[in-house]
Amino acid sequence: MLKVQNIQTYYGNIQALKDVTIEVAEGEIVALIGANGAGKTTTLMSICGITPPRSGEIFLDGDPIHDFSPENIVKKGIVQVPEGRRIFPDMTVLENLEMGAFLRTNKRQIQQDLNYVMTLFPILEKRQSQLGGTLSGGEQQMLAISRALMARPRVLLLDEPSLGLAPLIIKQIFEIIRQINKESSTTIFLVEQNANQALKLADRGYVMENGRITLVDSAANLLSNVDVRKAYLGI
Ligand code: ATP
Numbered sequence: 001m002l003k004v005q006n007i008q009t010y011y012g013n014i015q016a017l018k019d020v021t022i023e024v025a026e027g028e029i030v031a032l033i034g035a036n037g038a039g040k041t042t043t044l045m046s047i048c049g050i051t052p053p054r055s056g057e058i059f060l061d062g063d064p065i066h067d068f069s070p071e072n073i074v075k076k077g078i079v080q081v082p083e084g085r086r087i088f089p090d091m092t093v094l095e096n097l098e099m100g101a102f103l104r105t106n107k108r109q110i111q112q113d114l115n116y117v118m119t120l121f122p123i124l125e126k127r128q129s130q131l132g133g134t135l136s137g138g139e140q141q142m143l144a145i146s147r148a149l150m151a152r153p154r155v156l157l158l159d160e161p162s163l164g165l166a167p168l169i170i171k172q173i174f175e176i177i178r179q180i181n182k183e184s185s186t187t188i189f190l191v192e193q194n195a196n197q198a199l200k201l202a203d204r205g206y207v208m209e210n211g212r213i214t215l216v217d218s219a220a221n222l223l224s225n226v227d228v229r230k231a232y233l234g235i
Contacts, residue, residue: 001026001187002047002078002155007056007066009039009046016042017053018211022189024155029181029188031198031219033232034208040191041083043208044157047189048080049073060155075103077154083163085144089133093124096132096143100150110150116184117146120176138169145173149180156180158190162197170194174201195232199223207232 002024009017016039024030034040045051047058049070058066060076068076088096097117101110118125121142127135132143141161148156161177162170174197181188192198199205199219207215207228215222222228 001028001061002189003057003059004043004047005057005059007046007053007058009042009051009053011042011051016051016211017046020046020056020208020211020213022206022213024187024189026187027181027185028204029178029190029202031195031202031205032189032191032208033193033195033198033205033222033228034191035232036193038208039211040193040208041159042211044080044159044189044191047073047078047157071103074151077152078157079148079151079153079155080157081144081148081159081161083159085137085140087132087135087140087143087147089131091132092129093132093135093143094128096147097124097128097150100147103151109152113150113152117149120149120179121146138165138173141165141169141173142176145176145180149184149186153186155187155189158188160192160194161190162192162194170197177201195228196223 004020004022007017007020032040046053049068053066057064065073065076097114104110123139124142124146161173178201180186199222202219205219205222206213
């Protein structure tokens with residue numbers, strides 16, 4: 001469904017991604033793991049059109065999208081939940097959610113999706129009139145995921161959903177990511193430093209080091225791979 005083929009992405013003269021190839025099939029959960037600075041965020045930014053690759057190609061259902069604007073990539077159904085949440089702190093929870101649907105016009109469907117995210121995260125319904133900036137870190141992550149869902153993504157890209165959250169909240173959020181994948185057959189591509197959690201959730205995983213993909217395998221195989229365990233699982 002999503003195919004990233006031999007992309008090279010630069011910041012000025014610095015090459016952040018070197019010949020990166022990733023495939024995500026429809027309905028899959030795929031994790032990209034790697035150390036701080038490996039190039040995980042840049043991979044997502046390249047897919048979203050925010051830092052487009054200098055060469056290489058990105059396809060959605062076989063159609064090239066690497067020349068598309070970020071807005072057109074969202075219209076094609078690829079929606080990102082950015083690192084650090086980036087919700088609108090001075091807007092209410094409800095307004096944040098409505099912003100997620102800004103490219104859509106069907107009011108009935110938007111209302112349906114609003115109801116859906118509030119059943120996924122009942123706390124957001126309770127807090128709907130509260131300003132986004134007053135939510136806890138975990139609640140902000142729930143809001144950021146929900147805001148992305150309001151765009152009805154076909155592919156949901158998640159950048160470090162576990163960052164800065166307590167273990168119990170991480171568990172809850174990862175369970176809901178699985179639920180979203182199952183219930184609405186949303187394809188999920190997530191990048192994580194928390195390799196253990198990410199690989200427990202994912203079907204397949206990629207390992208990135210210094211801007212290159214160094215390993216690709218089923219999540220189960222990566223979890224038992226000696227090198228992965230030493231480098232990323234602290235075992
Ligand atoms: P993190 O977990 O810290 O987000 P990451 O794996 O997502 O790490 P990236 O943020 O993609 O890594 O960074 C990859 C490389 O590109 C790093 O060497 C980083 O210093 C560099 N880089 C990232 N953003 C920029 C930028 N805006 N300008 C210049 N270099 C950048």
